[in-house]
Amino acid sequence: MSFKIVEQTRPRLNRSELAVPGSNPRMLEKAAQSAADVVFLDLEDAVAPDDKAQARKNIIQALNDIDWGDKTVSVRINGLDTHYMYRDVVDVVEQGGERLDLIMIPKAGTASDIYAVDMLVTQIEAAIGRKKRLGFEMIIETALGMANVDEIAAASPRNESLHFGVADYAASTKMRTTAIGGPNPDYGVLTDPLEDGSRAFHWGDMWHYAIARMVVAARANGLRPIDGPFGDFSDSDGFRAHANRASILGCEGKWAIHPSQIPLANEVNGPSEKDVQQAKRILEAMEQAQKEGRGAVTLDGKLIDLASIRQADNLVQKAEQIAAKG
Ligand code: GLV
Numbered sequence: 001m002s003f004k005i006v007e008q009t010r011p012r013l014n015r016s017e018l019a020v021p022g023s024n025p026r027m028l029e030k031a032a033q034s035a036a037d038v039v040f041l042d043l044e045d046a047v048a049p050d051d052k053a054q055a056r057k058n059i060i061q062a063l064n065d066i067d068w069g070d071k072t073v074s075v076r077i078n079g080l081d082t083h084y085m086y087r088d089v090v091d092v093v094e095q096g097g098e099r100l101d102l103i104m105i106p107k108a109g110t111a112s113d114i115y116a117v118d119m120l121v122t123q124i125e126a127a128i129g130r131k132k133r134l135g136f137e138m139i140i141e142t143a144l145g146m147a148n149v150d151e152i153a154a155a156s157p158r159n160e161s162l163h164f165g166v167a168d169y170a171a172s173t174k175m176r177t178t179a180i181g182g183p184n185p186d187y188g189v190l191t192d193p194l195e196d197g198s199r200a201f202h203w204g205d206m207w208h209y210a211i212a213r214m215v216v217a218a219r220a221n222g223l224r225p226i227d228g229p230f231g232d233f234s235d236s237d238g239f240r241a242h243a244n245r246a247s248i249l250g251c252e253g254k255w256a257i258h259p260s261q262i263p264l265a266n267e268v269n270g271p272s273e274k275d276v277q278q279a280k281r282i283l284e285a286m287e288q289a290q291k292e293g294r295g296a297v298t299l300d301g302k303l304i305d306l307a308s309i310r311q312a313d314n315l316v317q318k319a320e321q322i323a324a325k326g
């Protein structure tokens, strides 16, 4: 390990994060009944400009009146380039009560963006005597945000998670796609011809670099990396595949833009019983190896060593977190 210890953010279960438009009070109520670990009440892109003021009022009422149970509750404010953002923060933090856990900052571009929101939130918390410190989730969804992802991740002790906003990221980088996540049939490689002249086209994952880059920035700063939306909510297989590859790259969770995506995200981002059993076997084998003064052994014909303990520990700890939630 490095001499520098990476302090980990407050641990929260974040397998699924449900997006709910603040303009729809009925959906706000239903979100509280859902199985999502985190719910974000949206003031940004799911709310039309003429509805912003009413959505703010709905969200403040929902934060005060609805029983959110053990969910983590977040509010997505508008971008710092709009004139809505300051009032989102002032009204929601001043009037939303203690139930709010997180503020989601969209289109984070530089560390100063986070600094500006931090300054505002810190003043309001002090002025109203808020007991619980609000945390921040940042959406990385612009070329500028991705270029500055390391400094954004390190910008405030309030920071808890980075989210990959695939739709705005595609727009900002001018990628050739109109879908929200998912593959593009034109993005792939054509194999060289085999002896019989046949060639195969292999689809590639056009989001791989962006997600992997964000995961590194998040983990290097002790934050949770979370994969963003998958727009085609009628395609559960597509969602599962998309969520799986982000989870394998290190993401802890994925957004649900429709309630049907919540159980899928929870399933993919919780280790399977088989994975947990295997992790426990690895830990047992390594415990035995250490008693015998060995740093590496074989299990089922494969090498395991001290790094295997850290990998297996991650899985077991996640399973315990899920079990504690019940
Ligand atoms: C989310 O905000 C996205 O742009 O994908």
Ligand code: MG
Pocket: 045, 106, 141, 165, 167, 168
């Ligand atoms: Mg966006």
